[in-house]
Amino acid sequence: MKKVFNLKEAETFKHFRISRGKRLFDIIFAIIALLLFSPIMLIISILIKIESKGPVIYVSQRIGTGYDRFKFYKFRSMRLGSEDELSKMSELNLYLINKSNQMLNSELKCPECEKIGTECSPVLYIEGVEICENWYFELKRQKGAKTTFFKAKDDPRITKVGYFIRRFNLDELPQFINVLMGDMSIVGNRPLPLYEAEKLTTDQWSYRFMAPAGITGLWQIKSNRFQSEEERITLDNQYAMISSPSKDLEIIAKTIPTFFRKGNY
Template sequence: MRDKFKVKSQETFEDFKISTSKRIFDIVFSVFAIAILTPVWLLAMIFIKLESRGPVFYVARRVGTGYDIFDFYKLRSMYLGSDEKRAELSELNQYLIDQYKSGKSFSKHDKCTDCERLGKPCSPILHIDGVKICENQYLKRKRDQTNSITFFKIKNDPRLTKTGKIIRNFNIDEIPQFVNVIKGDMSIVGNRPLPLYEAEKLTDDQWALRFLAPAGITGLWQVRQNTTPKLSSESRKSLDNQYVLNSSFWGDIKLILKTIPAIFKSQRS
């Protein structure tokens, strides 16, 4: 039995069950994909092993349907210990950078309530993009901005190995997830399963809806990301909810067909 991610007491999720037709399709598609992609899979494993120390497979806990937690499989694309470096690289989060570029940043020199309470003038004063701001206020806003971003993505991630960059560009590292599909952890199409640190930010009524869909290898967000690379964190969450409300078997087939061209593009979600 899978573990359950702890959410607020008022939020309850009945066990989600996919339709029989979708489940049969998932199994047949996954078996066929593994059979076809095995040579690519084996070649990637050899290069991973030759380039850097560590296991060939990356196994991590992910939150899927109904907040179920399961072991998520990928080919390892990063150096060992990369997960522990995530906090150090938070300033490089592409979602945070895009939010800053969109203008949702520092616009004026508000009074710093902390300095005001102490009866002291703001010091030191920083000049950020032509705006004067108290260092204390600046650090507080930066912290709030970071905490408000749900997802984590780095462009040109320094933690990637050379082989890792290649297999990520062509989504080869995702091949082991067909095993997750056969096991019943995931579906071919659905909302991406999330790391625990991302899922814990999506437990309110507005965004918890996304967990009523199966966890998927591909989905509406990935397809939309291919045509609109700079989707915001809010847009991604909205697309996940949209999939839950409008999903269908034939809709899934369309998403799969739209996903195939994206596999051969270097732009990675």
């Protein structure tokens, strides 16, 4: 049977708790940040309301520590109703195949699973196409196809204000509220949309959920737009295993320059 996201598997992660010291640091940091950025947040809120109809804050469901679900806050950077097109866009899709390396339908069938007469498990969903995870990685090795984590640049759904606040990551500021609420930490692994988290329930992929969901982390300071999913998972898993107060401070210090890195949007 196909492996699916289920509560029993999630239960094994619920024993993980953020340390009191880290939680205290998160609260103090978030309060200071909200006080410092409150004038900027007010201006952004006004500009968003002036440019387009809709709420100032965009709320979505995300999966964080221990597969816990929570409401994730960002400044709205897209026109109202554009979320209906998200499934057709690549912005949140971690598993895009390079168009120059499109796989033929005949190649999508996993010979190993067919040989033993079982359904593929676990599976990935790539641009609406279902493929066995193990066979996908084998095809990548054979063909050298590149998989990228992609942000859609020049997306027509993004407002002018939205483009600016994304360029400098200002759309992330409301997440300090998530930190105060205990949903996220300042440093951790990025919380994922539900449909992405459902695909990451294998032992290889699930270690990332043993760390706090964070505003910034190893991936943010080391990644680029064309990073493969293996590289991202390695960084996420690495943080889950080596997280410490000193490492968190190092990540925070290295995060500041990334706000002005060319190519952010």
